[in-house]
Every structure is written in C-alpha cells, then in structure tokens.
Amino acid sequence: MLNSSAALFRRISVSWLMAPKFKPRRLPPAADPALPLQRSTKLARTMSTHSSIKDAFSTYADYLNALNEKRERVVKASRDVTMNSKKVIFQVHRISKNNREEVLEKADKDLAAVRDLHIFRLVKELQGTDFWKLRRAYSPGVQEYVEAATFFKFCQTGNLLNLDEINASLLPLSDPSLEPLQINLLDYLLGLADLTGELMRLAIGRISDGEVEFAERICRFVRDIYRELTLVVPLMDDSSDMETKMVTMLQSVVKIENACFSVRVRGSEYIPLLGTGDPSSFLLGVSEVEL
Amino acid sequence: MKAAFRNAYCFTLSRYSINPNPTILHLVPAISTFPSLPSSVFKNPPFRSPVTATLCSTSMASGDSDAPQTSPSLEKQFEKFRVQLEDSGSLRERIRAVVLEIESATRLMQASLLLVHQSKPIPEVLEKAKTQINVLKDLFNKLAEVVRECPGQYYRYHGDWRTETQMVVSLLAFMHWLETGTLLMHTEAEEKLGLNDSDFGLDVEDYLVGSICFMSNEMPRYVVNQVTAGDYDCPRKVLKFLTDLHAAFRMLNLRNDFLRKKFDTMKYDLRRVEEVYYDVKIRGLATSGDSVEDQGTQGQP
Numbered sequence: 001m002l003n004s005s006a007a008l009f010r011r012i013s014v015s016w017l018m019a020p021k022f023k024p025r026r027l028p029p030a031a032d033p034a035l036p037l038q039r040s041t042k043l044a045r046t047m048s049t050h051s052s053i054k055d056a057f058s059t060y061a062d063y064l065n066a067l068n069e070k071r072e073r074v075v076k077a078s079r080d081v082t083m084n085s086k087k088v089i090f091q092v093h094r095i096s097k098n099n100r101e102e103v104l105e106k107a108d109k110d111l112a113a114v115r116d117l118h119i120f121r122l123v124k125e126l127q128g129t130d131f132w133k134l135r136r137a138y139s140p141g142v143q144e145y146v147e148a149a150t151f152f153k154f155c156q157t158g159n160l161l162n163l164d165e166i167n168a169s170l171l172p173l174s175d176p177s178l179e180p181l182q183i184n185l186l187d188y189l190l191g192l193a194d195l196t197g198e199l200m201r202l203a204i205g206r207i208s209d210g211e212v213e214f215a216e217r218i219c220r221f222v223r224d225i226y227r228e229l230t231l232v233v234p235l236m237d238d239s240s241d242m243e244t245k246m247v248t249m250l251q252s253v254v255k256i257e258n259a260c261f262s263v264r265v266r267g268s269e270y271i272p273l274l275g276t277g278d279p280s281s282f283l284l285g286v287s288e289v290e291l
Numbered sequence: 292m293k294a295a296f297r298n299a300y301c302f303t304l305s306r307y308s309i310n311p312n313p314t315i316l317h318l319v320p321a322i323s324t325f326p327s328l329p330s331s332v333f334k335n336p337p338f339r340s341p342v343t344a345t346l347c348s349t350s351m352a353s354g355d356s357d358a359p360q361t362s363p364s365l366e367k368q369f370e371k372f373r374v375q376l377e378d379s380g381s382l383r384e385r386i387r388a389v390v391l392e393i394e395s396a397t398r399l400m401q402a403s404l405l406l407v408h409q410s411k412p413i414p415e416v417l418e419k420a421k422t423q424i425n426v427l428k429d430l431f432n433k434l435a436e437v438v439r440e441c442p443g444q445y446y447r448y449h450g451d452w453r454t455e456t457q458m459v460v461s462l463l464a465f466m467h468w469l470e471t472g473t474l475l476m477h478t479e480a481e482e483k484l485g486l487n488d489s490d491f492g493l494d495v496e497d498y499l500v501g502s503i504c505f506m507s508n509e510m511p512r513y514v515v516n517q518v519t520a521g522d523y524d525c526p527r528k529v530l531k532f533l534t535d536l537h538a539a540f541r542m543l544n545l546r547n548d549f550l551r552k553k554f555d556t557m558k559y560d561l562r563r564v565e566e567v568y569y570d571v572k573i574r575g576l577a578t579s580g581d582s583v584e585d586q587g588t589q590g591q592p
C-alpha cells in the first residue's frame with residue numbers, strides 16, 4: 001500500500017516537475033470507442049515534437065522581447081518629444097509685441113531641436129508595419145509636437161501649418177534608405193484639437209496685454225478650425241477621443257468670443273496702452289505716454 | 292455672424308473716429324488698407340506673409356460682400372482629410388462585414404467541436420468542424436484582399452479582427468490536438484488559414500492568445516467528461532500536454548496585458564486537470580500497472 005502511494009506520488013511529481021519521459025503503457029480497456037487506434041504512435045510523435053515546441057516558443061520569446069523593447073524605446077522617445085514640445089509651447093506663450101522676434105526665434109530653435117534629437121529617434125524604430133502597430137506608444141508625443149509646431153506657425157504667420165508642410169519638415173530626419181516618419185492624419189487632427197486650447201490661453205493673455213486685434217485674429221482662426229473639424233471628426237477611427245476634445249474646443253472658442261465681446265462692449269472702459277506700436281491700434285503714431 | 296462682427300468692428304472704428312483727435316480720422320483708411328503698407332512702417336507687424344494679407348484684408352475690409360473668411364488652403368486641406376477619412380471609413384465597413392462572416396463560421400465550428408464533450412467519436416466531430424476551415428480560409432483571403440488596398444495598414448485595422456482571429460486559432464489548435472496530441476505551431480496555423488507573413492499574416496500575439504483561450508480552457512471540461520465516459524487514460528495525456536504548454540509559455544517574458552491574463556488562467560486549467568488525473572490515479576482507474584486500490588481514504592471528488 002505504501003509502495004503504490006509512493007509510486008503514485010513519484011509519478012505525479014515526475015510529470016509535474018520534469019519533461020515526462022515516454023513510458024510504455026498498456027492499451028486501455030477495449031470498451032472505449034472514443035479513442036483513436038494509433039495512440040502509441042501518437043505518443044511517439046509527441047516525444048519528437050516536444051523539443052520543437054521549446055524551439056518554437058523560444059522564437060516567440062525572442063519576438064516578444066524585441067517587440068516590447070522597441071515599444072519601450074518608442075515610449076521613451078515619445079515622452080521626450082512631449083516634454084520638449086511643451087517647452088516650446090510655453091516659450092511661444094511668452095510672446096508679446098515687444099519681444100516677438102526673440103521669442104519666435106528661440107521657439108524655432110527649440111522646435112528644430114525636438115525634431116533633430118527626439119523625433120529622430122522615432123524614425124528608426126517606426127519602420128514598416130510598426131508605424132501603425134506601435135501607434136499607441138508614440139501618439140501622445142506626436143500630438144504634442146503637432147500642437148507646438150502649429151502654435152508656433154500661427155504666431156509667426158497667422159496660418160495653419162498643414163500636414164504636408166509638417167511632414168516635409170520631417171523628411172530630412174531620415175536618410176534615403178529609411179522610410180521617412182510621416183505624421184498621420186489622425187495624430188495631426190488630435191494635435192490640432194489641443195492647439196485650440198493653447199490659442200485660447202494666448203488670446204486671453206493678449207487681451208490682458210492690450211493686443212485686442214491679435215486676440216480677434218485668434219478668435220477667427222479657432223472658429224475656422226472648429227468649423228472644419230466638425231465635418232471631419234465623426235469620420236475618424238475611434239472618434240470618441242476626438243469628440244470629447246471637440247466639446248472642450250467649443251468651450252475654448254466661446255471663451256475667446258466672450259472675451260473679445262467684453263472688450264468691445266466695454267470698450268469705453270477699456271483703455272489700450274497708449275503709444276502702442278500695434279499697427280491696428282487707432283493710437284498708432286501717438287507719442288508714448290508713461291503709465 | 293461674421294458680417295455682423297465686421298459691421299460692429301467698423302462701427303467701433305467710426306465711433307473712435309468721432310473723437311476730435313485729428314490723427315485718428317486719417318488713420319481709419321490706413322487701417323483698412325493695412326495689408327498693403329510696407330512692413331517697415333510698423334514696429335512689430337504681427338503678420339508678414341502674403342497669404343495672411345489676404346486673410347486680413349478679407350476680414351478687415353469694411354462693408355464688403357460676404358467673402359469667405361476661411362483661407363482657401365485651410366478648406367482644401369480639410370476637404371482632403373474628409374475624403375481620406377471617408378475612404379478609410381468605408382474600408383473599415385467592408386472589413387467588418389467580412390469579420391462578421393468569419394464570426395459566424397467560427398461559431399459553427401465551435402458548435403460542432405463542443406460535441407467532443409458528449410463523447411462523440413473524435414473523427415466524426417473533426418469531420419464536421421473541418422468543413423468550416425475552408426470557409427474560413429476563403430474569408431481570410433477576402434479580408435487580405437480588402438486590406439491589401441491600403442498597404443502597410445494591417446495594424447491600423449487589426450483591432451477589428453483580432454478577437455475573431457484569436458478564437459479561430461484556438462479552435463484550430465484544439466482540433467489539431469484532438470487529432471495529433473500536439474500543439475499547433477504558428478506557421479502551421481498560418482498555413483491552415485491560407486495566410487502568409489509578408490502580405491497578411493497571423494500576428495504572433497494573436498496566435499499565442501489563441502493557443503490558450505479556447506483550447507486550454509476546454510481541457511478541464513474535456514477531461515472530466517472523458518473520464519465520466521470511461522476513458523481513464525485521457526487525463527494523463529491531457530496533463531502531459533498542458534504541462535508542456537504551460538512550461539513553454541513560461542519561457543516568454545510577458546507584459547501585464549491580455550496575453551498575460553490568459554496565461555494566468557492556464558494554471559487553473561492545469562491544476563484542474565491534475566486533480567482529475569489524481570482522482571483517476573488514486574482509484575487505480577488509470578492503466579498504470581498498479582493494483583486496483585479500494586482504500587477507505589478516498590480523495591475529494
């Protein structure tokens with residue numbers, strides 16, 4: 001009795017702990033019709049394919065390791081892109097009519113640095129199908145970059161930086177042997193949605209500084225973007241993210257409109273800085289007055 | 292709305308022009324022709340580019356006809372986007388249609404495979420299930436054709452067929468095991484479905500999840516029903532297979548994602564099968580060569 005339990009225990013532990021060895025077994029009672037007849041050969045086949053399972057799985061392990069490591073590198077690069085793009089945005093926010101040139105010059109340099117140092121790292125990793133496969137890993141970074149670049153362009157020229165333009169600026173990053181990193185439509189639109197939030201902050205800030213005209217330009221621009229986006233957003237893949245951004249965007253538009261409205265309606269209470277160089281100001285040419 | 296805004300703006304301009312300061316009066320025309328003045332006149336002109344000038348002039352000119360204030364390049368770009376997104380949307384709909392068909396073929400396959408629990412002879416069960424494999428092969432081909440229209444975007448739409456593919460792989464793996472007792476390999480699975488890696492392949496993670504989800508989860512149930520039906524050797528085979536599978540999966544470094552969750556469920560299946568094996572063994576029902584025991588100490592059923 002003890003012997004058989006010990007044997008039983010041994011057998012169980014053998015099967016659990018090690019690769020089971022092939023043990024010849026008696027055929028089961030003939031009454032069972034469900035079993036195929038070639039069981040012994042089946043067992044032999046199991047033996048020989050056992051090592052091939054191990055081999056196959058070691059290739060799968062290599063594949064998964066490589067994929068996860070690449071994903072990590074992409075996420076890290078994306079975080080750096082995000083952080084540095086945010087710095088560009090803060091830099092552009094410091095703009096006022098007095099320091100426009102210097103602010104924009106520095107922002108341009110910083111934006112170029114983001115491209116050359118961080119987006120450059122993404123180019124190598126996102127070759128081939130990885131571009132779509134790892135999208136979740138790099139999308140936030142790319143959106144932030146789009147936000148920064150379009151924000152900068154607007155303050156520089158008053159226009160929207162097109163997707164084609166932004167992609168053209170990324171072409172020099174990769175050498176001809178690599179596929180260039182081209183921002184896709186979805187990330188561009190998501191970045192654009194965030195842009196309107198920054199523009200709203202800029203508009204309110206400019207109004208406080210007296211640059212009402214600039215704020216009104218921002219207002220028109222943001223309105224146009226919102227209008228164009230309403231047509232396009234419902235068609236996007238997984239549009240739910242974008243739909244929430246649209247709600248926020250409308251709030252931004254309304255905030256800017258209300259601020260411009262307050263300035264107009266209370267125009268008599270509101271005194272723009274005298275001696276302003278702002279060409280749209282009716283006080284252009286009036287001599288400087290110390291406040 | 293824009294016309295009203297423009298009028299309000301002009302009104303405000305004119306309001307200021309009533310102010311007796313003579314400089315303001317003659318500045319009003321200067322402002323409305325702002326875009327044409329050379330930039331050197333102004334200290335810090337905000338905008339310089341000619342395209343912007345159009346933008347400004349259309350928005351600042353007073354009493355104009357309702358010219359569209361959106362710059363044409365903006366509209367053009369978004370029109371292009373709209374067309375692109377409509378195309379991808381319709382592609383996605385076509386993909387979904389094929390995936391629905393895949394799903395229904397899979398359900399048929401699953402329904403016939405579930406007959407193994409009722410001790411139907413395996414070859415018969417497999418026969419029925421196998422008819423669906425060709426259907427699936429055609430459907431996956433159709434899917435590949437649709438996706439081929441936008442090369443490189445396999446992973447853009449991958450989520451639309453991911454779960455269905457995992458289920459298909461799982462059923463195929465189970466069938467393969469019933470037939471041969473071995474694990475269906477990734478390359479073999481690809482072959483069965485007529486997929487090839489370069490064009491439209493079977494994603495490795497889908498294959499791995501598929502090898503577990505249905506097949507592994509069915510094992511405990513299968514083993515229990517087989518023993519009930521009298522096949523006392525089944526637990527040993529299943530235990531060996533599942534142990535090997537579990538050991539193989541342990542070689543992988545997994546993140547905390549869906550695959551990891553599925554892998555974690557495998558150990559419960561393994562444990563269940565071990566319990567059944569133990570039950571059978573301890574009662575001497577298995578053909579292990581030991582004498583039949585009839586102890587008073589019965590294990591838990």
